[in-house]
């Protein structure tokens with residue numbers, strides 16, 4: 001088999017060696033069947049043999065600016081050649097500029113940032129900040145959520161990825177979301193808030209440090225909260241002295257058509273956690289952003305948290321360049337514009353294919369839920385599991401050159417924010433053909 005210039009190994013050789021000597025996450029190792037990836041540009045990537053895929057999931061909902069942006073690559077090279085690493089007690093220009101830039105774009109008085117390696121450890125450190133600041137220990141989180149794979153973050157996580165590591169960190173209380181699946185649908189904001197306040201009362205407000213929530217839930221269903229819900233959560237948290245912690249690891253940096261998803265509802269959380277789009281994943285970096293009064297608490301009290309790669313200069317320089325690209329190319333407004341096109345395309349899919357049971361998107365953050373039966377809305381795969389039709393759909397997408405996440409009975413539509421209308425229509429054309437094939441099986 002011949003390969004293009006980017007790799008000296010064939011796709012099959014790469015896959016074989018990766019499977020032999022490396023572990024793949026969240027999987028039984030014999031079940032993984034990775035796509036060998038050699039290079040990527042814009043909204044596309046290629047295998048060593050030159051098969052092209054349109055990336056409809058921005059890899060892991062993280063390559064927000066698109067692949068291979070030369071401006072970011074130059075910034076990484078420049079930082080690497082001048083100062084590749086400085087320990088966390090040093091002050092660097094990249095760290096200084098990034099802190100100031102994030103203070104400018106983050107909501108309200110979220111002006112101070114602690115830099116981490118990624119999203120999970122941003123949430124770990126947010127737990128520490130919240131407990132130290134409030135002097136309380138319990139944390140509320142929602143069932144339909146993912147907050148990361150490390151000990152504290154997986155304890156906050158409500159979805160089945162938590163089950164294998166239980167019992168986890170004590171003090172985490174899970175609450176129901178306003179969404180209950182295709183058949184039962186949505187609570188109103190008032191119903192969801194009444195349930196939340198009842199739990200706060202039953203747990204004892206004075207024992208609760210924080211409520212962690214994904215502003216718009218990601219892998220658990222692109223759940224866009226009903227209007228009034230986030231404002232209500234803000235009010236309840238304020239009333240009871242509980243910190244509102246918005247996890248914007250996936251929903252931040254333009255994904256929803258705003259810098260941060262909270263901006264859609266003009267809500268300022270006490271703490272915001274971020275990663276992924278912060279650097280568009282060119283280099284790992286996460287952050288915990290906190291409101292000024294919380295940061296002030298640590299002026300004369302020790303912050304008990306640390307990481308060798310805290311404020312890594314390469315990460316900070318990459319983030320600065322990425323934020324520059326988001327601004328220079330007007331990508332957040334593009335996400336808003338293309339999000340409207342996506343809504344129309346999703347509606348067209350739903351009108352043509354009875355297998356589409358529900359669909360949602362906000363900006364370029366989209367999902368399709370598939371059903372066995374349009375009347376009962378029974379999902380096409382069981383909760384937390386898969387099914388032959390879902391596996392079949394994954395195979396068709398792969399054959400047709402569309403990369404996206406198929407999970408349970410869902411698939412996602414989360415392309416890079418740099419996508420244009422023709423590319424978006426190209427991806428939806430593949431989806432349309434794939435659903436037609438699925439319905440014929």
Ligand SMILES: Cc1ncc(COP(=O)(O)O)c(C=O)c1O
Nearest residue numbers: 118119120146147148218249250
């Ligand atoms: C909402 C959310 N929070 C936290 C994380 C964990 O981030 P990381 O994988 O960078 O640790 C993720 C990852 O998918 C996420 O989607």
